[in-house]
Amino acid sequence: MDGISREEHNEFAKRMDESLKRTNARVRDLEKVTEQISNLTSSVKQLATSVESMAQSQSQQSAKLEELENRDGEMWRQAVGYVVTCIIGIVVGFVFKQIGM
Template identity: 60%
Template structure:
């Protein structure tokens, strides 16, 4: 025949099972909170990546604009230098022609 356990043993068994359930529930709540934090962090990283991508595109556009502006100034400087050199050559040639009597 089977032996039955006493009421005290049964209550001790129930108490231990209940304690284990509480520990398990507490661990599960901690894991769920950790998962929520990871999900929040993932969303933040995604937003940060989009922001960095947008910033990189903007920086590329600004770089193109800067190159255009720098090129424009360089082109203007070359034109002015060309005009000055042409004027100096014209003056020298004119002076030479006046000296030889032409």
């Protein structure tokens, strides 16, 4: 059985140590990236919650604005109706006066 020399063994051990160091460095980098992704995921969840809340608030404000716009339009239509009724009353009164009633 052929054995390996001490020098070959030391060279092999040195290469294994270097490989282990590189692997450990990659694992640390991956752990950092994983932590960053986790933080990003948490931030995205918070952002989604905020956007959902803003959308609900905007929907409520939109409904209130529409109600205010309709109320002003309704009041305007009612005022115009009163003016038209008054004008019709004046015209009818004038016609009756002209014909002697």
